[in-house]
Structures are given as structure tokens and as C-alpha cells.
Amino acid sequence: MAEWRTPNPAELLVLDLDRGRLVIELAPAIAPKAVERVRMLAKRGTYDGLLVHRVIPELIQTGNPNNRDGGGTELPDLAPEFFFELPSTGATVVRSASDVAEGWIGSTPFVSQVRPDGSRRGWAAYCAGMAGMGRQAAIGTANSELFVMRTAGRRLDHDYTLIGRVVAGLDVLRGLKEGEIAPDPARIVRARLASDLPVAERPKLQVMDVRGRAFADLVAAARQARGADLSVCDVAPQVRSAG
Numbered sequence: 001m002a003e004w005r006t007p008n009p010a011e012l013l014v015l016d017l018d019r020g021r022l023v024i025e026l027a028p029a030i031a032p033k034a035v036e037r038v039r040m041l042a043k044r045g046t047y048d049g050l051l052v053h054r055v056i057p058e059l060i061q062t063g064n065p066n067n068r069d070g071g072g073t074e075l076p077d078l079a080p081e082f083f084f085e086l087p088s089t090g091a092t093v094v095r096s097a098s099d100v101a102e103g104w105i106g107s108t109p110f111v112s113q114v115r116p117d118g119s120r121r122g123w124a125a126y127c128a129g130m131a132g133m134g135r136q137a138a139i140g141t142a143n144s145e146l147f148v149m150r151t152a153g154r155r156l157d158h159d160y161t162l163i164g165r166v167v168a169g170l171d172v173l174r175g176l177k178e179g180e181i182a183p184d185p186a187r188i189v190r191a192r193l194a195s196d197l198p199v200a201e202r203p204k205l206q207v208m209d210v211r212g213r214a215f216a217d218l219v220a221a222a223r224q225a226r227g228a229d230l231s232v233c234d235v236a237p238q239v240r241s242a243g
Contacts, residue, residue, distance in 0.1 A: 022169035047191035072143025102232035124162035127233035
């Protein structure tokens with residue numbers, strides 16, 4: 001098995017900010033309707049010119065056409081997609097205890113519980129770099145807003161729909177000035193799927209395959225270092241340049 005994989009360009013959301021480039025590998029298998037919405041908004045240019053309007057230690061927010069919390073597009077709000085059926089193959093468990101397991105599938109860290117019939121219900125773990133759909137107080141109000149975790153925020157688990165994971169540019173977000181209203185807001189110059197960009201402008205990267213030996217070695221090293229305190233957020237598939 002190959003130790004590295006090349007992401008599908010149709011599943012890479014490329015946000016070119018005035019401070020640098022952010023690349024999110026989308027997770028359509030986890031939240032198909034939310035990912036479809038984000039793809040559509042990127043294709044029609046909705047995110048172009050919008051501000052990163054909120055920057056707090058835990059996360060950043062963007063994607064509202066009014067450049068502040070609250071609001072959205074003319075499109076209907078989305079139902080929550082908090083849970084998914086864990087496939088029988090392809091998932092790598094990092095930590096297990098009783099009937100609960102934590103691990104990775106593709107670029108998504110997950111937690112799962114075993115049902116009486118042996119099937120597993122999973123939900124995304126909001127580790128650093130995870131991207132989700134913002135919403136209002138009601139759970140069915142996600143529309144266009146996006147947030148990206150600058151640090152782990154597990155309080156958000158199974159409460160916000162996950163759309164993917166940052167695979168390049170998290171350092172750009174960590175360098176932004178903080179504020180509930182960002183004091184020096186970054187701007188999205190252009191948001192597109194990599195598949196809609198000229199080949200020369202597409203990100204050239206590879207992600208470590210969580211089914212491979214290299215990732216297993218990372219997990220083993222993290223387990224030795226952390227012991228019983230190991231969390232799924234303590235280890236993540238690495239990303240490397242393919243240029």
C-alpha cells in the first residue's frame with residue numbers, strides 16, 4: 001500500500017487570502033450536503049472578497065456575506081450532519097476503550113460507538129485544523145459560514161457539521177490578530193475548488209495515508225509518549241509538498 005496519497009482536486013477547497021493560501025480537503029463522505037453547498041458557493045464566487053471577521057484563540061470564522069456573525073445567503077439553511085456510519089474498512093483506530101474508538105479516516109479524525117448489532121456510529125473530532133459549518137443557536141441553521149479550528153475544540157464534537165481538514169495554510173490563520181471583531185481582518189481574495197483552477201495554480205501536495213505503515217509508526221510514537229492520555233488529536237496524517 002502506498003504511504004502517501006494525492007487528494008482529488010475536486011475535493012480541495014482553495015482559499016487564497018490576502019495573507020496567504022489556505023487549502024481544505026473536503027469530506028463529502030462525512031457531510032455530503034454541507035460539502036455540496038460549500039462547493040457550489042465557491043464555484044459561484046460567493047466567498048470572494050469576504051473577511052475573516054472573527055478570530056479567537058480557538059478558531060476563525062468567515063463566509064457570511066454580511067462579514068459578521070449571523071446571516072447567510074438566500075439559500076435554505078442546512079439540516080445538521082453530525083453523525084455518519086463508519087465503514088467496515090479504511091478507518092484506522094488510534095485509541096479504543098470499552099465500546100468507544102477514536103481514529104482517522106482519510107483526513108477526518110473520528111469518534112465512534114459500537115451498536116448492539118456491531119455497526120459503528122461515528123462523528124468528527126474537532127482537532128486543530130478541522131473546518132466546519134457555522135450556525136446560529138438552532139442546529140439546523142448552517143448556511144454559508146465556515147470556521148476553522150486553530151487549536152483543538154472537542155466541545156464542538158457532534159454539535160457542528162464538519163466539512164473537512166486544513167492540509168495547508170494553518171500557520172496563516174494562527175498568525176492573524178485576534179478579536180471577536182477581527183481588528184485587522186484578512187480577506188478572501190478568491191475561493192475555488194482546485195479542479196476549477198488552472199493546473200499550474202493548483203496546490204501540489206500529498207497526504208499521508210492513514211492505512212499505511214508510516215502513519216502507524218506516528219501513532220505508535222504518540223502512544224509511547226502520551227500513554228493513557230493519548231487522544232485522536234495527538235496524532236494527524238502529515239502533509240508534504242508534491243512539487
